[in-house]
Amino acid sequence: MTDTSSTTVAEPDGPGGAADPVVAMRAITMEFPGVRALQDVDFRLFPGEVHALMGENGAGKSTLIKVLTGVYTSTSGTTELRGERIAFSGPGEAQASGVSTVYQEVNLCPNLSVAENILLGREPRRFGSIDMGATRARAAELLGRMGLTIDPGSILAEHPIAIQQLVAIARAVAVDAQVLILDEPTSSLDQDEVAELFRIMRHLRDEGVAILFVSHFLEQVYEIADRMTVLRNGRLVGEYLTTDLTRLQLVSAMIGRELGALAEVERLADAAADDVDGTPVLEATGLGRRGSIAPFDLRIAAGEVVGLAGLLGSGRTELARLLFGADRADSGEVRVDGRALSLRTPRSAIAAGIAFCSEDRKGEGILADLSIRDNLVLAMQAARGWARPIPRRTKDELVETWVTALDIRPSNPDALVGTLSGGNQQKVLLARWLVTQPRLLILDEPTRGIDIGAKAQIQKLVAQLAAEGMAVVYISAELEEVARLSHRVVVLKDRTKVAELDGSASVDDIMRLIASAEGADPTDPSGPDGPSDPTRRSPSSTHDDVVLTEQVAS
């Protein structure tokens, strides 16, 4: 990946030949009540380059982009576009000046046609009437330029998220954008789709478009970016040529400390593995739910981390939801501490000391409009019942303890959770359950969509909790994480538990099991990815929804 033959270096005096930056931001400072999101940040973007903006969650990447596009007005500092000072009043004005943004979540209208989504607000008109034919033709032309052959008359919601993302880019470039901002465009795309996106990005770059690219995937950044700017805690760390910076240097620039944390995770996990005692915290026999997951047996002992591995829609989340009572089992039984228990609602599961962090952080986890404090004490309050409010002093102590323990930033307990970065939201969610001191903690994709530093922190925390005697069920699409943390790995495939491996299992072992020919034919159309519209999420837990949720939420 260090091969740079395909990239053009666009330094001011480089072969790109463009001497003046199209965007120059100087000494940008952005303050929110109680938080300084950016401090004295400089940023330059040249025509004909792909420029990666790097940093941990909460480093200020999104804030910088929002200042550039006029969503926020910076507290101080100047922004120049083509040498002229600008301060956009909002994305509309930015777009009119040639600065287009494509966001992580597809910000289009699912109810309208592809053509309309591309051209909304600037449809070709004839005698004051929108010319629908011309609209479609123009959209088809734009899509064609990007190598997409989808029917412009089709409704957007009928297309997979990946296509919607490309449609959003088609809209962004339809205005002859000179600056294209791509904020985490790849988080919901698979490899082929990413390759397609990169092809389009290179094409646009060669046409002279300046592309600002944000991604958590280092490999992608190294593949596509010519230069990068690294932010940390709202401050500029530096601006580098991609070729000048090794991955290790980049990571330490981003997190500002050595990557010892992950090594520590393994040490902790190994140490804990030795003192797993025999008492199962939870024992499930023949537990299953039709259409959701085939009956399975599972034993989880105190101090043990059981990893669930499997592909999207293999039944990972379904299994976890059964254990938590979020879905009702129609066969089998569950014993907690040896006593049979009917887990019919999350309430009974919580009473039994089971906690569950959903993979859908925004939808089923945090309450964005409440403060860190309120979010944190929620589960505890629920466990106490509404009639016994938690005294303010206890609350404050709890919040302080956990904010410090989990390194939640900002540490101001009154900050609204919605304003936190993904990693910090996840930490708040974890803390919410940890204050109830659960016996069994079920974590569904706790590290998705968060940066490396926070990922390592969360894994370390899991290992620590297990070492202290908590039983943990750990679900992650990243098999490395599962293999690293787990004492036992349960492999799921096509909604069936296919194997249980001990802690020494490697990623390769797990992958072999998942890839083995056993189980349903992966091309079976009635299988996990049957024909269904993947773009809308519904609360029910059918197979397709799992796939969807993963795409939408990541």
Add this chain to the structure above:
Amino acid sequence: MTTTAPTRSDATGRRSATRRPIVPGRVLPVVATFALFVLLFGVGSVRYEGFASGQVFANLFIDNAFLIVLAVGMTFVILTGGIDLSVGAVVALSTMVAATALKAGLPAPLVILLVLAIGTGLGVLMGLVIHHFEIQPFIVTLAGMFLARGLCFVIGVESISIKDPFFRALATGTIELPGGVVITWSVVIALAIVAAAVWVLHRTRFGRTVYAIGGSESSATLMGLAVGRVKVAAYGISGLCASIAGLLFSVYMLSGYGLHAVGMELDAIASVVIGGTLLSGGVGYVLGSLLGVLVLGVIQTLISFQGTLSSWWTKIAIGTLLLLFIVMQRLFMRRTS
């Protein structure tokens, strides 16, 4: 990541390959409403003598012209994902203002302009409050409803009859269509408004923005569309339609009264929903709303032909239908998602 990629690619690849555009899907609710109308009209024609006539059909329009106009305005608002509860009261206020002003001797054209200005102004005002203070449309328009209804009784508590020659002429004047079927000018006005609304919603940037807001307001904002202006204008249009409906109602009743059109906003909402427009916004057609009004009208006609049933059965039928259509929409949405 690397391990999950293959299936996901498989999945999306296969999905787009096998996907057929569900073209009739969007218009399905409208088609269902149309089928229901034909069915109800057919049942009436079979059971009652004289039902299957052009005039009975034309009467559906004559007796519901004001409701059609009201439903058109409501469609704009509901398409943006909002609701307007004030329209019934605005109809009453319009009749009251018209009757009082005419009685005071103001010329009819001036009275009409005054009424339209009041209705539109009230709508715009509510839209501004909804948009700028980010308050639920339900509450704001509820306040508007009380305000308008209250103003009626400030003007007068008694029913005031309209004796203005222009209004009388409109009320009695008819247009004979081929086949001896007679319609009123109100019908012409109402249908013209429907046609104008169809054009605005489907062929202007304003109209497409209405749909975009209903689809996703935050996306529409990020796409750089004039979300605020369009939202406020949608309530303005609803207010304008309510005042036009008020004028048509004045012509229909030839009186102004504070207790006119009680609950008519709910009839309008019911028509829009039965016509297939999603209450969450973004999906629906004006023609569907027109069909919704006709379904309501044909139920009323059926009950009057039946003769022994109380007219309150209309309400029960509408309630049942409404529930049916909402459930149908929900099932439909589940299937497509």
